[in-house]
Amino acid sequence: MEILFRLSGEHPSLPRAEIFAVMEGEGIESKVLVEFDKDRILVIDAKTNSEEFLHRLALTKLAGEFVGMFHGLEEMADLVAEKIPPNSKIAVRGSLPLEKELGAMFTEKGFGIDLEKPEFSIPLFKTGKQYLAAIVIPLGRDFEKRKPQFRPYFHPTSMHPRIARALVNLARVKKGDTVLDPFCGTGGILIEAGLMGMKASGSDIDEDMVEGSMKNLKHFGLEGEIKQTDALKLAEEFTGIDAIVTDMPYGRSSFTSEKDTKKLYNQFISAAARLLEKDKYLVVVMPDKFTPESGGFSVAGEFSIYVHKSLTRKVWVMRRA
Numbered sequence: 001m002e003i004l005f006r007l008s009g010e011h012p013s014l015p016r017a018e019i020f021a022v023m024e025g026e027g028i029e030s031k032v033l034v035e036f037d038k039d040r041i042l043v044i045d046a047k048t049n050s051e052e053f054l055h056r057l058a059l060t061k062l063a064g065e066f067v068g069m070f071h072g073l074e075e076m077a078d079l080v081a082e083k084i085p086p087n088s089k090i091a092v093r094g095s096l097p098l099e100k101e102l103g104a105m106f107t108e109k110g111f112g113i114d115l116e117k118p119e120f121s122i123p124l125f126k127t128g129k130q131y132l133a134a135i136v137i138p139l140g141r142d143f144e145k146r147k148p149q150f151r152p153y154f155h156p157t158s159m160h161p162r163i164a165r166a167l168v169n170l171a172r173v174k175k176g177d178t179v180l181d182p183f184c185g186t187g188g189i190l191i192e193a194g195l196m197g198m199k200a201s202g203s204d205i206d207e208d209m210v211e212g213s214m215k216n217l218k219h220f221g222l223e224g225e226i227k228q229t230d231a232l233k234l235a236e237e238f239t240g241i242d243a244i245v246t247d248m249p250y251g252r253s254s255f256t257s258e259k260d261t262k263k264l265y266n267q268f269i270s271a272a273a274r275l276l277e278k279d280k281y282l283v284v285v286m287p288d289k290f291t292p293e294s295g296g297f298s299v300a301g302e303f304s305i306y307v308h309k310s311l312t313r314k315v316w317v318m319r320r321a
Ligand SMILES: C[S@@+](CC[C@H](N)C(=O)[O-])C[C@H]1O[C@@H](n2cnc3c(N)ncnc32)[C@H](O)[C@@H]1O
Pocket: 155, 157, 158, 159, 182, 183, 184, 185, 186, 187, 188, 189, 203, 204, 205, 206, 209, 229, 230, 231, 232, 247, 248, 249, 250, 254
């Protein structure tokens, strides 16, 4: 199926990387048909008949069945009309003069215009002299409702569920795979993995975090295995892990010196390498200025992300060599 994506402007490259990582995890082959970086528009021919993978995406603003690229509006309206049932209620979304013009065209074709509750929403994008149109596939996401402050157990180090979801997606996992977060804190990453149908395994050195993350998982009707242990011992504690996704501790409360911090980070990479089989992924969030030793992995991607307040961190996507 040909899908048009409007990517979130939150990050220059992460939204695109997330789409390809999800398709890779799901075993979906694809081909890029059209791409307009500046407008954050990407059109892909995804070799699948199922829309399911779209519902996993955190950083896609909009996804829709691609109608085509046109020089004239009439041509576009004709093609859209072929794809949706006659007399449906529709909303055309574009810049205002275009919306009016198109609205009139579709009314003439027998469609009803309903901007509040349309049966089909049709976004229209203009790039240079051409128009691109799609029929929206509703993604029905509720990241805002899952924000850390709305869970039974809260700690300020928790990340936004949209970021947590994107991290899990970068690990190229699919339903039924086991995702491990060895520094799980309040369980934000494991919740997103669980909601996508992955098995959640975790650990934290802090007993309160272990209990709290279990409470949070239950709150969302999820199960998981969470152990109180040092993440450096994960090779002895866990088996059958398909990916590790984690946000490492930072800040003064966790370490006595900078040397200590670096040591823990690199020791953790080695521990992860002992646990993961070849081609499995480690997605790890670290301080922005730190470059980890590769320790048995090849780097598949690195992204600076803004977490909160003045905190920028780096996401490393590492594939076990
Ligand atoms: C940045 S927080 C993780 C936040 C988490 N992603 C969330 O959504 O709540 C890092 C966590 O690592 C834990 N931690 C610190 N040192 C650890 C170690 N050696 N082994 C396991 N956990 C550790 C801390 O207790 C803390 O909960």
